[in-house]
Amino acid sequence: MAARHLRPNHRYHLADGTELAARFADLPEALANTRAVAARCTFALDFGPHVFPAVPVPAGRTPDEQLRARCRAGLTDRYAAGDPATWRRAAVQLDHELAVIATLGLAPYFLLVGDVVRFAREAGVPCQGRGSAAGSVVAYTLGISRVDPLAHRLLFERFLSTERASLPDIDIDFGHLGRESVIQYLYRTYGAAHVGMACTVQTYHTRGAVRDVGKALGIPAPTLEAVARRVRRRLDDTLAGAVAAVAGEAALDSRLWGHFVALCEQLVGTPRHLGIHNGGVVVTGPPLGELVPLEHATMADRVVVQWDKDSLELAGLIKLDVLALQSLDLVREAVALVERHEGTTIDLDRLPLDDPATYALLTAADTIGCFQVESRAQQAVAPLHRPRTFDDIVVQISIIRPGPIQSG
Incomplete structure (x- = not known):
């Protein structure tokens, strides 16, 4: 039957x-x-709390106590020489942030990130936290960010809140030349069994689907390439239109081409293969092999976790964003050249924010090699906007981004 x-x-x-x-x-x-x-059939995976690595903490101290001690020391370094009123504001804000971190159980995460940044600076690797973490006094006192959130009126709740259960987003840029030494430090500190690279899931686009489906169905390669070229050049509104242009209108009525178009449309957006995340490093307490599927990376003694960043977050696993930024290497080289040829030592943490010559360069769109303001869009806007304050630069960078541009 x-x-x-x-x-x-x-x-x-x-x-x-x-x-x-x-x-x-x-x-x-x-x-x-x-x-x-x-x-x-109802089933839900309950992954439970975050799975933190065993962050080194002095005997007799909890992670929360160690984080408070480190932040208090950083508070003295950052604010003690300034206005007493600002010191008091910073201390109150620090206590508030530490309370939020304790409520969410995130002290080990901040200690981990702070330790990585400490190592990088001591090893001479330029690094800088960016993104919403700049709104945190904790991040500032740990040295993760070098931006004073009080001076720039930044909002901590955009970075971390008890209303959100997800890990805070701390992106850290490291000099391209020294990034590998940071990853090696993580392997030495936590062990190869506890560290791996996060993956990205590469999905099918129409052209890739055309080639793979066509090959499986036995369609000649030159015909497939002709269809793929029309798709790449967007010469047709639909895949069926590209097929009709290459194989003729009658082809769409054939079983082969009809099946080909249907399969290609089904494949678009589905996973094709895994890649390595450009900066994601997973660090765990239990061995990775007990928690997630792994595969060998091309580099010896490295593994790739076969979950992407969203799956890792859902499972409560810790992913550090160890990003490579060549601009940091260029800045360090420029500072060294100035000292060598001019005899002037530049402290990047104490650059004046009201230097007329700097704003003249920005207004003239002379920004090649300047991170965030060297794109064609930024160079086109700068002479019209004519930034004269640091806030002007912030506004200019903020509005020329994909989100604001796409929203009109």
């Missing part, structure tokens, strides 16, 4: 409800039973 429902070779795929209903139209009871069983 069931033999006539067996799938032909070209239909070995997971059928949807509509297809199953058509295939088993004469067996309504079987369809009803299938729906009933499916309705009873």
